[in-house]
């Protein structure tokens with residue numbers, strides 16, 4: 001299966017990955033660009049949703065609850081965390097843009113154990129990972145410490161010439177506490193937009209080994225295997241990761257061939 005989903009640059013949605021289209025069981029991801037006053041409704045039975053206001057301003061209605069004026073970022077490359085809203089299954093999620101906006105709908109199966117809530121930027125942990133040309137900036141939007149049934153959502157900015165999700169790691173073996181099974185999508189953005197980055201997805205036995213040139217708004221699906229990203233000089237990368245699997249724990253294993261990189265003084 002081709003793991004690269006090319007964006008429909010003029011489309012609505014820009015990209016839409018469902019469990020059926022991906023051939024897996026958990027992660028769903030849709031990204032849309034909305035003009036001011038435009039509305040997008042998301043509703044999928046048995047699935048929880050984390051709406052991320054990637055850029056622009058929008059209001060989000062979940063059933064009878066509504067939050068307005070969400071979003072401070074002009075672009076995903078602004079140095080600030082986004083607004084997000086968690087929605088349980090069985091309710092319609094309505095997003096109305098208050099300015100031109102870009103919005104992500106991240107979803108996974110859910111038994112409906114958690115109520116709808118606003119997730120504010122100041123509640124999200126932001127961290128710097130790695131060093132030298134492996135430095136990248138991570139924002140935990142919906143980490144395993146925050147309530148949800150299945151979903152994990154995180155975003156990463158990788159500077160020009162740097163690598164991230166590196167050294168390569170995987171999470172495809174049910175062997176907690178060493179490793180958990182999580183499907184994952186990467187929604188890629190590039191700055192400036194004509195840029196490109198590279199992502200490789202490969203397994204130990206190379207049954208899967210795909211190296212992809214990703215462009216702005218493309219999605220890479222990671223059903224299993226290691227999944228590092230490299231960004232060429234001159235372009236900055238952003239990606240939004242959605243992860244979900246049978247257990248809501250992110251425990252990964254580094255590729256032993258490359259793990260020495262993080263031990264380097």
Ligand SMILES: O=C(O)C[C@@H](O)[C@H](O)C(=O)CO
Nearest residue numbers: 129136154156164165166241
């Ligand atoms: O460390 C990074 O650069 C980001 C990754 O952890 C990314 O979120 C991921 O691959 C999660 O499995």
